[in-house]
Each structure stands twice: as C-alpha cells, then as structure tokens.
Amino acid sequence: MERIDAAQLIAFLQVLTEEMPAHRDRLRELDAQLGDGDLGITIAIGMKAIRDALADFPGEEPGMILAKSGMAFNREAASTFGAIFATALMSAGKHIRGKDAIEVGDLPGMVEAAASGVSARGGARPGEKTILDVLLPMAKALEQQVAAGASLPAAAQAAHGACVEAVAETEQMEAKHGRGGWLKEKSIGIPDPGSVAICLMVECLARFVEGQSP
C-alpha cells in the first residue's frame, strides 16, 4: 500500500478501534501508577466513539476524517488525553486539507503539525513526559525515511521503531504535566502512558499498511 485514501483510512480506523480496547488494562495500570488510572477506559470509550462515527465518514476527505475522529473521541471520552489526541488529529488533518489520499511524503508534516498543535494546547515542551516525546522523534524518523525514498510500509515501520525507543526514553523523564506532574521525581521509572497509547496506534498502522501492501 502506497497511499491511504478515504476508504482505506476508514478501514484502518475500523481495525484500530477494534484492536485498541484490548490494551485497556495495561494502559489503566500504567496510568494508575502516574495518575488516576482512567487512560485505559478513555481509550476504550474514545475508540468506540470513533467506531460509531465511521458510518458518517464516507464522502469526507482523509483530513476531515482525521479531524472528525479526534472530535468524536474527545466528545465521548473527554480527558487530558482526549483533548490532546483530538488536537493532534485535528492539526494533522488540517495539514492534508484538500488531499484525497495520504502519501508517505505527507507523514512528516502531519506528525509535526500534530506536535505543534499539542504543544500549543497543553503547553508541554520536549522531555516533559508527554506524547510530544513520541511525536517529535517520530516526525524526525519519518523525515529521514522520506528523504531516503522509503515506501509507506517501510516509513510506518520506522516510525513505529522510533516510537518504541521514544517510549523507553520517557521512562527516565520526570513528568511535568497532568497528574503525573504531581509525582515529580517519583514519576521516573514508568513510561508515559499516553505515549504508550500512541505507540500502540502507530504499531497498528504499520501492520495495516504492511498487511495491505501487495
């Protein structure tokens, strides 16, 4: 698969929203160590909200599908993560406004747009144990992949690899935002739950574009 058009994006969201709720307990436990343990439920409810919205998406272009998915997620599963995730998807979606398919070359810009949207909404900077700490390394990896002429599956694979590494690095960071921020140095040693969630989504994407490729 070299491009993700609207229909394929909807198909991907179908897979994603089917798979993510399975990580509920792991995310709940991680989030409980840093905060209130709701992230697993947030993801489960938010993913279901996207799933329920899928029927309304045919006819929309990919950018709008992303933006509406973010809004649907945060409508039903509003939370810190919900607001951040909605902002990320809306920013990424805006970046590809008018396009009828997402190509590998769009990916770095989309992820960068998501990162700056998130930073504007929540005021986080790199190294503060938020999803910024996976978005930025991922954007960098994608840039390198695109510069090297990688295929969409290869680029997605590399993005996931960068994510896994980045998540591991969040373990050593001290949280400054959200509930984790109240733990200060006690937050060190636990990976950032929101980043873990993003990483799981990227893994799902990489598998999707791989599986669908000829």
Next chain:
Amino acid sequence: MERIDAAQLIAFLQVLTEEMPAHRDRLRELDAQLGDGDLGITIAIGMKAIRDALADFPGEEPGMILAKSGMAFNREAASTFGAIFATALMSAGKHIRGKDAIEVGDLPGMVEAAASGVSARGGARPGEKTILDVLLPMAKALEQQVAAGASLPAAAQAAHGACVEAVAETEQMEAKHGRGGWLKEKSIGIPDPGSVAICLMVECLARFVEGQSP
C-alpha cells in the same frame, strides 16, 4: 463459705468483673449470629462499670450492692441485656433488703425474684430463648438444694450445673425477643448469648464460694 456478707460480695464482684471481659469475643460471636454482635462489648463495658463503682459500695448492705451494680452496668452499657440484667439484680437485691449477708436459703427466692422482674420488664415467657430460660431452671435447682439442706458451695455448684443444661436447651428454642426474634426458625441451633453470659457468671460465683470455703 456459708454466707456472703457485704465485704465478700464486693470481693466476688472484683473477681467477676476481672474474669468476665475475657469472654468478650465468644459472646460477641454468639450474639453476631443472632443479632448485632454487641453483647461481648456490653459485658466488657458493663463489668468495668461495676468495677469502677465498687469503691462506693463499702457500708452498703448486700441487697443494695446488687441493685447498684445492676444500675451501674446499665448506665455505661445500656442495651437489652443491660436493662434485663439491671432489672434482675435490682429484683434480687430487693428480695434480701435489710439482710447483712446472703445465705443459701435466700438463693431460690432471689433468683425467682430476678426471673419475675425480668419477665415483667421484657414480657418474655419460658421457652422464648432469653435469660428466663436459665433463671427458672436455676431457681428450681436451688430450691431442691435448699430443701435437701445443701451447703452454699454445693447449692451454687448445682445452680451452675442446672445453668449449663439450661443453656444447652436454649439451642433448640426459637427466639421471640430482641434481635434474635427476627431470625425466627433460623435462630435454632445457637445457644442464647444472654443465657451463656449468665451461666458464666454463675460459674464464677460457684468457684468463688467453693474456693473461699474452709
């Protein structure tokens, strides 16, 4: 020992109030099966109340000491049992008003007086799983002992024996009063906690008059 004068009664109450709290948990568990589990605490607090009142008793006659002990018990540990026990002691005490010592011949009448006081206060009749079901057999046993010319220790021993048997019989009774009454047939199979408490006190008395006898 053939008579219990005021000083000896005080000495006995000292022993009794020291020993009874040890049965706290057993009485609590029994009472929990039939009601609310407070009887162990009631006994512990009430006995302590009598103990604290002992200092005020010297100079009083035995009948008054019994009555005041009952009132002290129910003041600090008011409850069904407290009211019943206070009534029993006041009635028994009234029965020997004016006497400076309790003799074996007084016992049947004291216990009968206690039984009729209790019955008047709480409306219970024999066979309804209350302390009446130990008081009445005990009165009967004491009458027989006195008729046969038994010594005080022998009569007390026999009273205790009658108590033990009577307690066993309460197991098969269906409770009609207090919290046990709400259990109806489910109350069968468990001895009456209040009767167990009385039996333990009589056992203590029997040991006391035995130990003190020449």
Next chain:
Amino acid sequence: MKKLINDPFEFVDETIEGVLLAHRDHFQRCEGSKRALMRADGPVEGKVAIVTGGGSGHIPVFLGYVGPGLCDAASIGNVFSSPSPDDMLAATVAAHGGAGVLHLYGNYSGDRMNFGMAAEMAEMEDVEVKTVLVRDDVVSAPVEEMDRRRAVAGLFFAYKIAGARAEEGATLGEVAEAAEAAAVNTRSMGVALTSCTIPAAGEPTFQIGEDEMELGMGIHGEQGLRRGKIMPADAVVDEMLEHILADLPFEAGDEVAVLVNSLGATPPEELYIMYRRAHAVLGQAGIGIHRAFIGEYATSLEMAGASISLLRLDADLKRLLDAEAYSPLLPRAHA
C-alpha cells in the same frame, strides 16, 4: 478495621464533642448527661417536646434529627446499643416545655426497655410521656406481627411528621397520633453489600462474600431476607419494591414520599441510579411521587448498602412533610 478514630472506647464521646463544637448555635447538652443533647433554644415553652434516642453509629440518626421542626432532644448510647435510662431521663426532663413529651424511637428491645424505665421515672417527676415506636422494616416480621418489626431509615418520616405537628402547637395526643400515622404508613427495606465494624469490636460484625449481597438486612447487621449474588441495581430495586409495595399495600392512585438512603459507604451516584429505577417502577404501578429524599438519612457506620422507604401520604401528612425543618446534620433536601 480502617477508621479515622482514636481510642475506640472514646468513639461516642469524641463524636458528641465534635458535634457540639461544630454546631454551637444548634445544640446544647442536657443537664446531668454526657450522652444527651437538645436544641440550643430548648426547652420550647408550651410546645410538645419530642425525645428520641438509640445507639450511636447511625448519624444523622439520632442527634441529627434534633432541631426546629424535628425532635427536641436525643440521647445516644454506645455504638448500636441503647442509651441508658439515666440519659433518656435527662433528655426528657431537659426538653420538657410543659406540654408533655413524646418518646419517638425505633422498635428495638434495648431501647424499649430502657425508654420504658426512663418514662416511668419521668412520670414520677410529673412529666407526661407518650411513646410511639417506628417499625418500618418489612422483612423483620410478617405484617400481622407489625409490632415486632424493627426500625430502619423510616425513622426520618416519623421525625419529620411528628416534629412538624408539634411545631404547629398540637397537643401531646395529637403529636403522638401524627407520629403513629407516619409509622403505620411507612415501609422500608434495605440491602447490604459489606459489613461495618463496631470500633470497640475491631472486627466486622458479619462476613459476606466478595460477590454477595444481603437483601433485607437491618441497620446493625441483623440478618435479612436472603443472601445472594450481587444483582444489578435495577433488579435490587425491583425486588425491594416488590416487598414494600405488597406489604401496606401501596396501590394505584396512592401518593408517596420516597427515601433512598445510603447505609454509609454507598455513594450518592448509586442512590440516584436506584432512585431512577424506583421512579419508573412506581410510575408503572400508578403511584404518584410527591417528594424524593436521597442521601444519608440513617447509616450503619461504613456499611455499603442502601435502603428504600415509602411513606403513603394523605393531605395532613403532606402538609407536615413539606413544613420547614432544620438540622445541620441532615441532607439539605429534607423539606
């Protein structure tokens, strides 16, 4: 036992101390007793006084029902145990405003015997006393033996009705009549999910499985109707209302007040979920709801569970239920 307490044997006295310090304008001690409190503005001259009492561990029962439009004084005993006759007498004498005293309390044998002694003594001091017993728990005895039934959260309705009647200037006989009308028209049933722990006992009163509930349990942990697996809230409400409605019986066209009461640990959210179902069931049965009361009206320390009480109303009871009343320990929505 996880509690924020000091010496378990000081539990009751320290609670009373805290209540007195927090609500200085509302309460005063009754002369001669550490365990009896009355309205700060009492005795109210010429008004029938209502005196209640019972074991501790049920706040707002009993102290929380002392106030204008409610009771005049309350004596409280050790946790789940009757107060002493001395304390009841102190409350009776202190609250007496010259128009007689109604002893209004739950039908528990300890309380009955001790209040009985106190009433005898009060009468020797020339205070006229009448007694009304609340006996609303439908599972505690069959309806033909209503006088053996115990009291649970339905106490609230009796206090509210009798308190309003006394405030209207009614005679002792009339206040007792209103209280009895509330008592005979009230039906309740509870459900417990966990035990509570009497501080001085240090261990739970009863054992109950992680997936069990007991329907019909009393507010001291007295056995109920049946032990079973936890059911959804709607099914629990259905079963409770089945017993309650059939008992009076409540019928189509009746108008009622509904009380959904927490036994302690059960949060308001769950009470509202239960009320939602009760509302639907009563609607289906053609029974009108005049007013709903939801919150902690009679608790069992930290027990998890709830009870539902219905009061069948007529015009008089409605007027009395709607009258003003105040106590700082009661949920706001009580009048």
Next chain:
Amino acid sequence: MKKLINDPFEFVDETIEGVLLAHRDHFQRCEGSKRALMRADGPVEGKVAIVTGGGSGHIPVFLGYVGPGLCDAASIGNVFSSPSPDDMLAATVAAHGGAGVLHLYGNYSGDRMNFGMAAEMAEMEDVEVKTVLVRDDVVSAPVEEMDRRRAVAGLFFAYKIAGARAEEGATLGEVAEAAEAAAVNTRSMGVALTSCTIPAAGEPTFQIGEDEMELGMGIHGEQGLRRGKIMPADAVVDEMLEHILADLPFEAGDEVAVLVNSLGATPPEELYIMYRRAHAVLGQAGIGIHRAFIGEYATSLEMAGASISLLRLDADLKRLLDAEAYSPLLPRAHA
C-alpha cells in the same frame, strides 16, 4: 467491586437521570447536551453565570453545586474524566444571562484543555468568559508553584463565595475576583484509607495495605505525600494541619472557615472526631473559627478517607460565605 449499579458504562447517564427525576424543580438539562445541567430557573437574566464541570464520581461536586447562591450550570464527564468541550459549551451558552460567564473549576489538565476549547468557542458566540481555577491541595506542588496544584474539596469555598458575589449583582470581573480570593485563601489536604473503584474499570485504582493510609492523596487516587501505617485520628489531623497552616501561612489572629470532608465511605462520626481535634489545634494556634462545615462536600466514589480545608476570611469573604445558598445535593449546614 461491590456496587449498586447497572451497566458500568451507563453509570453517569443513569446518575444524571436519577438526579433530574428526583429534583425536577431544581434542575433542567442544558440544550444540546446529555451531560450538562443548569438551574431550573436559569438563565438568570442580568446575573453573571457561573459554570463548572469535571469528572463524575464526586457528588456533590459538580452537579450538587448548581443552585441559587452557587453555580448556574455544570457539565460532567465520565468518572474522573473531563467533560467534553461540547458539553461545557452547552452549559456556558445555556446559563449565560447576558452578563458573562465565569468558568470556575478544579485545576486538572483535562478540564483545563477542554474548558479552554469551550471558552474559545463561546467567545466566538459572543459570550464573554473568564476563568478561575481552584488549586487548594497543598501537597500537590510547592507553594511557589501554586498554579500546578490540583483542586480537592476547597472547590466548595470557591463556589460558595463566587456564587454569593454573583447573586449580589456583581460584574463578571468582580465575581472572578471573589472566586480568585477564595481560591488563593483556601488550603486543603486529604488522607485516604482505601481505594475506590471506577465502575468501568472494575478494579481498585490503587492497592493499599489493610493497616496503611496515604496522607495527601488526591481525589482520584493521585499519589500523596506519604504512605504509612494508620495513625489515630488526632495524629492524622495534627499532621494535616501542620502542612495546611504552614502553607498560606495561617497565623494567630486569622479567622477561618473549616471544612472536614468525607471522601465517601468515612462516616460522619469520624469527621466529627477529626473536627474536634482540628478545633483544638486551631484554638491553640490562636486562629478563630467563624464556621464549620462537616460532611460530604467532595467525594471519590466509595473511597474511605477525609480531607480538611481552611479558608482564611476577611470581612468580604465572611459576608459571602454566610449568604443564603441552596442545592438539594449539599449537606444542610453549608450556609
């Protein structure tokens, strides 16, 4: 998980349904949202509207603070999760009486981000919005980083003060000022003995030993200051007040309002035992107590534990605290 609920995912909607059915005269839904309620008599023309919101599971926070002399509307989210910007916007627009809207809520990032989005949208609809955040939990960040602190039961004081100021006819700026004055003069700290269980999670949020407590825990189970063996209530109060008093700091001659709040399962008896100690400690420190509030003002489902909040008063705050206010979900003694 022992709860009287139905489908855990219907928990919030069924709670709201129950609240609406029970208190029909008090609440109405905000147009366009299932998760936003407002005063039945709102919008109040010409009055500054106060809109709050946050996660469910904390009753009376948030819905319970809607009423005359309090907030005008509240939007609530899933258990312990922020409401959506759509619901917040619906509440904001519905409650707006033409004099602007104060967004007054706890300092949680989810709420802040979502309310931020809602405020942006409201301004596009020409509704003037100001925001004040409550941040009273002393252990959540050092005092120099007050703006990172989270909110706990101190919300009550902010609602009460701001609500009274709005009722006086003050402008949006003045109401925001009063709210901020309440916020900066409030300090709180909690202690948890048990975890609660989010219905949809089905398992306790955290594990805690049978003999342990956590001092300073947040109302969603956020880690506190220290985990340790359970101490007597007096020692717990002493340690909490040590942190609270030193933080503002409160000083001899100050006058305060005291709030002793149950997190859910802790019964009123224990709150009064704690208040008794707090009263003594404050007395010793020369701090006057203007008024005490004791009960459930901000809960965490069925968590066992309590919090203490102090509000330092001046003449204005005293007047606003003492003003009338009403909500059927609040303890009676709130004004």
